[in-house]
Amino acid sequence: MKRWIAVVIVLVLLAVLATGCPKKAAAPSGEPVKVGLLVCETGAFSSYGLDNLNGALMFAEDCNAAGGVGGRPLELVVYNTESAPARAVAGARKLIADDKVVALVGLGMVSEASAAAPLVAGGPVTFVTCAAYQPENSMMFGAGVFVPLHHACICRWLAARGVTQFALLTTNDATGEVAEAGLRRNAGQSGLELSIVERMNPADVDASAQVARIAAAKPGALVVWVVGKPLGVALRAIKTAVLDVPVFTSHGNRSLEFLRSLAAIEPAEFYMPCPVDAVWESLPTAHPARAMNAGFSARYVKKFSKIPGAGSTDAYDALALLCQAFAAVGTDSAKVVAYLEAVKGYQGLAGTYDFSAENHRGLGPDDIMIARVRAGVLTPAD
Amino acid sequence: MAGLLTSAALGGLLAGSVFALVGLGVLLSATAIRTVNLAVGEFYVLGGLMFFSLVAAAGVPPLLAAPLAVAAGAGCGLLVERCAIRPVRLQPPGTIVLVTTAAAWMLRGTAQLAWGRDPVAPPALAGGQWAQAALVIGWAIAATVALEAWLSRSHPGRALRATADDPRAAAGAGVDTTGAARLAFALTGALLASSAVIAGPVTFLSYDGGVGLLLRGIGAALIGGMRRPLLVYLGGVAIGLVESMSAALWSSLYKDAVTFCLVLVVLCFWRGGDEP
């Protein structure tokens, strides 16, 4: 009997705790504008998902402090996709049908966005924060620079330095597939050759075989398109194999603490393509993005006690664009889409956005640059 | 080609040593629960993260922090045994596997709260890549030899073995089966924490890193029949070598398929089992 009581008490407690969500932003008056947030709070992509969430929360705070969306408070309804496409779809359904959100922001994985695409084809407007995903219907927009543009940037940089062939080490998931496709295409366009592609599991603890095969092909550079622990494993293998070529990695590795801790095994030339918000400290004072990022970074550090990560500026910009559209034309999806497609020259944290009917991802090749990584410090490499 | 094979073999041996260590942890806890313990990955990660914090945040010298981390790992094992395992020790194996899953989730959640989501590079005990690799490989061999000797020769070791084989008979013979279970889990925690201290700079650590090691660690333990540390070690090293060599000689895209197909084939022919 006592056990039953204990179980019941715990369940009641949890139910009470559960009513403490979703997150509500402080309100100006009126009917709130509800935007749904689909983020990976747990699971393999959780660090990116948490960046998304924090950036969104920052925007909600800023927005409501400045009077809300056309006088109405902005309310974020958060759903955890657990880095699983099935939960992302369930969450999207719930947000659309139950919470009746007027827009969706998030979906940080390619498979999540692909799975949810049929669901949102009829609305509402969805801003996908996954930079490797190409929006596939008129309701979907993309935040962040499209990952193949990162690859184009790398290829142009390599071609300019006279490299003729390079190698790729990546993970055997969707990110890796996008990386391989993007690099092959851009290599061809820049007159380079992607001579060898090797893969590893995200959970692997050793990449010696792959790096040895790459070293045998004598590439002029190596792109290690992995995020997180695999980067450490790969760099260790590169150091052991004494492979002395320029190494590029994904901008998803912007966790500066981790990069700093890899300083001992860092290659001599270590680069990363990234948008302006990663290197804003090195921008000229007159650059419009510098002041924006300085303010954002300061507020972010104060609120979350950490430096803004790769996903936070994407989510912030996405919400800023959406709210600007809501304030201008209201929350009807078709009107919002038309408004966004007409946006040109919008200065966001991550770059300058130019949308069109064919281009639902406002950032372009000019918004990405190569940064040099030295012991966790990013500086523009040109 | 020779260079490729040597690199791959060494890398495979290194990875295999880590799998073997995790497998030894599975074997040790199996003496208490007689089934797979799905929380061993989390023991490894927590031990390593605690070592990292002691050195990086608290400034303790590594040589002092290591035994502290190992002790903390043992404490973790004891905690899991007391709170999660003991209440259900007499239940069928399925329930026990479930309990270890729950314990794993709780440990992972704790790691996430305390250390965040970003990966961590713990400090190395030895300088240079080769020294570190030698340390890991050597530690795996040492642990295997020590466990082999201890389980078959020492009194508590034999008590553990007896409890693993037949708890009722062991209890009837006067073995303290509860104490043996406590010892088994404390040892599991200590072994995995020490492995994380030594292999952490090689594998890197993150709050969700336990899952990745779990699969191959369990593979090593099950290939080794969950009985003899030597067989578990060989199983772990075999998995590491097959993965590495298939990536070197054929394709890194299919290395997992090759490794685990071989595991299936071995299981089809080798494990006669004692079932009819």
Next chain:
Amino acid sequence: MNGRRDVGVTAASALRVRAWGAARAWGAAGTPSILLLLALPVLPALGGRYAQGVLTDLGQLVLAALGLSFLKGRAGVLCLGQSGFLAVGAYAYALCAGCGVPPLLAAAIAVAASGAVALAISPAVVKNPTDGAALATLALVVVVQSLVTGLRGVTGGASGMRNVPPLLAVPGAAAFLPWAAVVAGMLFLRWFSATATGRAIRAARDDPRAAARCGVNVRAGRRLALVICAMFGGLAGAMTGASFGFISPDMFDIALAIALLVMVVAGGEGVLAGPLLGAAFIYFLPDIVRASRDFQTLLNGALLLLVTQYCPGGMAGVLSAAARRVLGRRARSAPEKGGWSP
């Protein structure tokens, strides 16, 4: 070391007999299948898009868990690879339906494909139903994921396959079909458990040596149970692909396999209501525990621990004990007639 349970008068078996005796009162009556059968026609009309989606997802999970519950609870085989069979079914369905095969036929092919894969790995599984089966089924999940990722040209690789056709292009069918399959599956399993083969499989679980001496082919029984479980999984996988319209290898990973096992054991092994309760528990767990995102994993684990420790015989066992108390019935000790219970 084998995982064979000790038969005899120990605290463990006494506990088990009590728990399962109570569960028998619930399961033997076939109440879940009857209730579901009655509810079936209403399902497609129930609630809006969200509710329909929940019903679809839950139905598919219950279907997969049902097969696993039979394999684990009835045949005593520890299977950590049900998600592998789901993957085989999903990709077989997607590939066939994508080539123009009528969806229902493609689903049948998917079921057959999963069964064939189960047969292929059965030599590794049937020899040792605990450790060996665990490793073999884990290996299956990895091999399937690796092959699907590698054969990019055919399966779309890690980025997945889109435009998977639905089974029946009728509104409400997506929610109806898995539950129809669940009801059919429950009825089939109840009938099968009462046949001589079904009883033989159960006898083999309890004491393989004694069963073998009585002329039972223990390994063939386990093989059959494995194939049945795989077919349930294959059908669930095909339905998953059909309802999402999209599949990718990361949808069928080890985490799902472990989650399905958790559903089965937490819900109550070998009892018809078990997979239902277990699947509902695991599916809604994140929603129950939405307190703070940072604490979610920790609370998930804590809740699961509580359920495991305080619900011997799973949640179904607890429910039937409660039902027994409320209705004043005593556990029947007569041999069960149809019904699925020890």
